[in-house]
Amino acid sequence: MTLPAISVRSLVKRFGTATVLQDIDLDVPEGKVSCLIGPSGSGKSTLLRCLAFLEEASEGMITVNGEALGFFENAKGERERLPAGQIRAVRAQIGMVFQQFNLWPHMTALGNVSEALKTVHKVPKAEAEERAMVQLAKVGLANRAGHYPSQLSGGQQQRVAIARALALSPKIMLFDEPTSALDPELTGEVLNVMRELAAEGMTMVVVSHEIGFAATVGHQISFLDQGRLLFTGAPSEIFAKPRHPRLEQFLDTYLDRGASMLA
Amino acid sequence: MIFDPNVILKHLPEIISGTGVTLALWIAGMLLGILIGFIVATLRRYGGRAVDLPLGFVVEVLRGTPFLIQIFLVYYGGPFVGLSLDPVPCGLLGLSVYAAAYYSEIFRAGYASVPHGHVEAGECLGLSRLQIIRRILLPEMALIVLPPSVNLAVILLKESAVLSIITVPELTTTVSAIGSQEYAFLEAIFLLAVIYWVIVEAAARLGRLAETRLSTFRFAAS
Numbered sequence: 001m002t003l004p005a006i007s008v009r010s011l012v013k014r015f016g017t018a019t020v021l022q023d024i025d026l027d028v029p030e031g032k033v034s035c036l037i038g039p040s041g042s043g044k045s046t047l048l049r050c051l052a053f054l055e056e057a058s059e060g061m062i063t064v065n066g067e068a069l070g071f072f073e074n075a076k077g078e079r080e081r082l083p084a085g086q087i088r089a090v091r092a093q094i095g096m097v098f099q100q101f102n103l104w105p106h107m108t109a110l111g112n113v114s115e116a117l118k119t120v121h122k123v124p125k126a127e128a129e130e131r132a133m134v135q136l137a138k139v140g141l142a143n144r145a146g147h148y149p150s151q152l153s154g155g156q157q158q159r160v161a162i163a164r165a166l167a168l169s170p171k172i173m174l175f176d177e178p179t180s181a182l183d184p185e186l187t188g189e190v191l192n193v194m195r196e197l198a199a200e201g202m203t204m205v206v207v208s209h210e211i212g213f214a215a216t217v218g219h220q221i222s223f224l225d226q227g228r229l230l231f232t233g234a235p236s237e238i239f240a241k242p243r244h245p246r247l248e249q250f251l252d253t254y255l256d257r258g259a260s261m262l263a
Numbered sequence: 264m265i266f267d268p269n270v271i272l273k274h275l276p277e278i279i280s281g282t283g284v285t286l287a288l289w290i291a292g293m294l295l296g297i298l299i300g301f302i303v304a305t306l307r308r309y310g311g312r313a314v315d316l317p318l319g320f321v322v323e324v325l326r327g328t329p330f331l332i333q334i335f336l337v338y339y340g341g342p343f344v345g346l347s348l349d350p351v352p353c354g355l356l357g358l359s360v361y362a363a364a365y366y367s368e369i370f371r372a373g374y375a376s377v378p379h380g381h382v383e384a385g386e387c388l389g390l391s392r393l394q395i396i397r398r399i400l401l402p403e404m405a406l407i408v409l410p411p412s413v414n415l416a417v418i419l420l421k422e423s424a425v426l427s428i429i430t431v432p433e434l435t436t437t438v439s440a441i442g443s444q445e446y447a448f449l450e451a452i453f454l455l456a457v458i459y460w461v462i463v464e465a466a467a468r469l470g471r472l473a474e475t476r477l478s479t480f481r482f483a484a485s
């Protein structure tokens with residue numbers, strides 16, 4: 001078996017006195033699409049944000065392609081913070097897509113996608129923009145390069161955000177409810193871009209309420225409830241014969257809403 | 264009493280010089296205030312409670328006491344703590360610090376106006392804290408901080424008249440002296456009002472121009 005792209009061990013996340021993630025163990029297989037599902041407040045977004053190091057786990061370890069993210073266990077078995085440069089190097093393998101797109105409103109689509117290439121990687125402007133155009137073309141927005149985010153639809157903005165993350169050639173892409181802020185007509189274009197990405201063999205972790213997407217594109221589904229990872233398995237296991245009563249209950253609400261053909 | 268414009272013409276060189284001192288102190292005080300205010304707001308944002316609380320206290324004291332009292336304290340109290348300053352540097356120091364307190368609050372609001380997700384997006388892409396400030400936070404807050412900054416600039420210009428009490432040879436000092444010397448108090452006061460108002464009006468127009476330029480340049484209308 002190959003090394004998992006991301007491996008999470010005994011992760012705990014507390015906000016003050018509230019424990020929002022408890023004893024999470026998860027392996028994200030390389031080149032596959034892993035989906036995190038669960039009810040609101042189950043901790044799936046927090047878990048994803050821990051993987052992006054936007055939240056620092058309170059306990060436990062995360063490794064990305066074998067390298068520790070943020071913290072490592074020293075010789076005495078204590079948890080120790082890694083130097084900032086090392087944290088940045090590991091984070092560079094990861095691209096993040098947010099529910100609210102988080103495009104920078106004062107930059108055009110091209111500016112958003114080429115920004116990190118220019119400022120972080122010191123790529124000359126012309127070359128950075130050329131590489132950014134390749135990514136914009138990939139998400140079908142080459143003809144919108146000069147538009148500001150305010151001039152784009154929600155779906156287009158999210159595709160620009162995906163292009164922005166892809167421009168840095170990450171090994172892993174994290175998606176935090178990428179279609180939740182979009183109306184149903186626009187979710188399709190974003191999910192299509194994600195499907196293409198999955199088909200290319202990108203390692204993806206997707207937090208989503210799009211059970212249909214999870215069932216058809218996901219290779220591994222993890223179900224969280226109340227901060228615990230209750231079940232991880234293949235979509236067929238999860239959706240065809242949900243073994244866990246809580247998962248069954250959760251899926252029922254979706255089946256009720258017309259997703260029964262998935263079962 | 265008859266309004267006599269000849270008094271003004273007679274003392275034109277002094278009036279021009281006084282206006283020059285006022286403009287110089289105002290612009291220098293404002294620029295230093297913006298610089299220090301920005302640094303204070305940035306330190307308060309990133310420095311943790313140990314930095315935020317004491318700086319916040321200083322800002323509150325500066326905003327909670329009259330500028331007149333602050334200037335008196337620095338000019339007459341300064342020598343007791345080894346800070347003996349001539350009127351002009353003392354005035355500049357006072358004006359800059361006073362401005363910095365208010366500008367720091369404007370920048371604090373500016374920082375708070377940028378959605379945190381925009382910063383997180385930058386972090387995920389590897390931008391350093393400084394790059395995030397320079398490339399994301401400052402440009403995004405520009406439109407938010409511009410109107411209150413222009414407003415503060417106008418207030419500062421008028422507050423600079425207070426510097427006449429420590430004999431800074433600025434506009435109010437100069438024109439008041441002419442008034443006393445020529446027994447032309449009304450002309451002097453009237454002239455002062457006109458000159459301040461003209462500068463304020465020019466500053467406000469400049470501010471509005473900048474605002475329009477910035478909004479069309481930064482966020483193209485959809």
